[in-house]
Amino acid sequence: MGLKVRGTCVGVAWDSNAATLKVEYVARDGRNYIYRTNPVHMSEIGKGDTVEVVYDPNRPQRARLKDSLEEELDGSFFAGALFVVEGIPLIPQLLWVYLLISGIVHA
Template sequence: MGLTLLITFMLFLPVPIVMYVHVIPWRLRRRLRASGIEVTGECVRVAWDSNSAVIAVEYDTRDGRRFCHRSDPLHLARVERGDAVRITYDPRRPVRACLSSEIDEAKEGFFGDPIVYVELLFLVPQLIWIYLLVTGAMRL
């Protein structure tokens, strides 16, 4: 039983990672596309690593509150400090925001990102194996 639990845990581990890396950001962008408010913010910081940049954008909501959003790593950051940047925020929770360009890129949907297909190629067999182990249809 201990080996079965260990293998099940090791196989199930990628599922929450995929949820965190792809599904949650995709749902946020979809929600912002449907009900978000687009404003112009100012880039206050650009931080480069080996091949991507993370930008920080300060923006004001319609009621005058100021927030700062840190973007996901951008591979081609064409933004410099002081540039105007379009940002979309959630009016119910203004701290929840996304660059408008990221929302435009995500319009093709969850399966628009090619890496999702590669992840599904590995996850689906793992989930089937977990199901068979848990239901007792297969034993180690």
């Protein structure tokens, strides 16, 4: 995981209905970094607002907004859970293909 710090939005660029934010934060090494987000749908964030940033302590220039990171992780968990649930009915078919390929059963 990364280190969590507070950052300040120093710029907002709008493109259709999403915004790209420039967020400045100070890493543990004492240096200032600026992170430019991918387009986000967080219209409530404006220049001068404080946001939570999570950055890689080994490469402090690599960062994410905490909220967008949580959304990505939630999406990954949901996709994984959906695969497991949807994949359960396929187990008998996969077993049959394995047995067929192995020569244990014949069609």
